[in-house]
Amino acid sequence: MSARVSLRSRVSSFSHFPLPGPYNQAVREPLLQTAAIITVSDGCFQGTRVDGSGPLLARLLTESGFAVVSVVVVPDEIPTIAAALRTSAETASLVVTTGGTGLAPRDVTPEATMEVCTRTVPGLSELMRLEGIKQTPMASLSRGICGTVGQTLILNLPGSPAGAVESLRTVLSLVPHALDLLGGKTEHSKPLES
Amino acid sequence: MSARVSLRSRVSSFSHFPLPGPYNQAVREPLLQTAAIITVSDGCFQGTRVDGSGPLLARLLTESGFAVVSVVVVPDEIPTIAAALRTSAETASLVVTTGGTGLAPRDVTPEATMEVCTRTVPGLSELMRLEGIKQTPMASLSRGICGTVGQTLILNLPGSPAGAVESLRTVLSLVPHALDLLGGKTEHSKPLES
């Protein structure tokens, strides 16, 4: 079974969520941005561990006005994670991962992400850790990186449900502007001024 | 037209500025350190956009006791930016760039800088973002890096005039010591103590 096949077989499509209310319409009126979630965990992939983080991230993203178009669970293997990142980035503007950012021998999500991204956004990971250490000093051990591939933003979040949700919350208000910039809606395209 | 030719044709030489006053003499008495400025912007290069940041940086550096020896405007192309960095580093101890550090598809200044630098100084970029987010959370989206090539220090600053000036101000007091170290004036050269 190839990595790609094993990925696809576990994709659950969450597209076309109903909008939960006026709050989200205020955030992004005309068109929903798309998001994908990748849970990186040997245990969750093998079914010996329940994925607590993925569903929480799906709810937070949906409540924040994103259309969650895919949710994937992959094992802690660089080629498989990288393949999931590339596949997800084809359909989603925002890809978040949870898990595999720590120091355990098989934690390699940042390495897979580095392989896929053409540009890194170090300030987002710095901010997650800066806010994270206000909750727990262990946040400094999170090796997550953020970066871009094509017009997609990739965020590595910690594996624990609380860590994943809090880290995403920390940067979530920056994401719409980041996606606008990635999509080419920049101030630079304004005509010459004064 | 080669990248190098297009660069040189737009170089304005600012060398041998008169010293503006006793303030700067206090900062660096005997010899002026040299600085070069590179504005990275398709719009400024094509003349459809006015370069607001470059002149502000030139003034701040001059007021801080630097001899600004070159000011260059280049488009958002890695080879061109890299060539400008290498050329500027041949004549200046400090090279600052403004622009191209964001998430727009053509923002590639950090990638060009990484190509040129042999060593990075992550603490300077971290400090710029750490202070920057006190002004605007968008500072976390600045992907700028800092590094060295030969005896030259390179600083990537944001593209907006306010962001560029504030980021430079944040690290400016560290630059004289950094350049002393780069130039080989280290405490390590002191003789054996006690």
Next chain:
Amino acid sequence: MSARVSLRSRVSSFSHFPLPGPYNQAVREPLLQTAAIITVSDGCFQGTRVDGSGPLLARLLTESGFAVVSVVVVPDEIPTIAAALRTSAETASLVVTTGGTGLAPRDVTPEATMEVCTRTVPGLSELMRLEGIKQTPMASLSRGICGTVGQTLILNLPGSPAGAVESLRTVLSLVPHALDLLGGKTEHSKPLES
């Protein structure tokens, strides 16, 4: 004389320290974690400079419950530093370096460390600088990185005795958990819950 030979000839074995008291037993009861110290300094290697940082780090690590199994002094050369890192990582769970993280032309400890490590832990270096700038703004010029090779954690500390000790103190409480994770003692190995 090969780099490896010159290293080994300067190794002082500090293994089997007596435990200094109940404080350390509280930190790590059953088995001592092993630590190695590498002082990177041309002057110390040549004997023209006294190594002030190495002995202070050895004392701090011992007082914190580590068995310091090797103390090495190497010159500022990437291949020699890299060889010392690899040799030290074979016998120690924690390897700390002091020196070579600044901007002097021969400061290349981070580059050697990057060559050896398969994964980086950026949050630890960020934390050292974040706390360091509360003591001195010059902490932002420390280019140190942290990373892992095999089951060993490597920390680059500044060269000054005060900077080295304070930086290590900043992250020391995180190290036991980091080494547990590196050694495979992870929460992920717990059985399926709820």
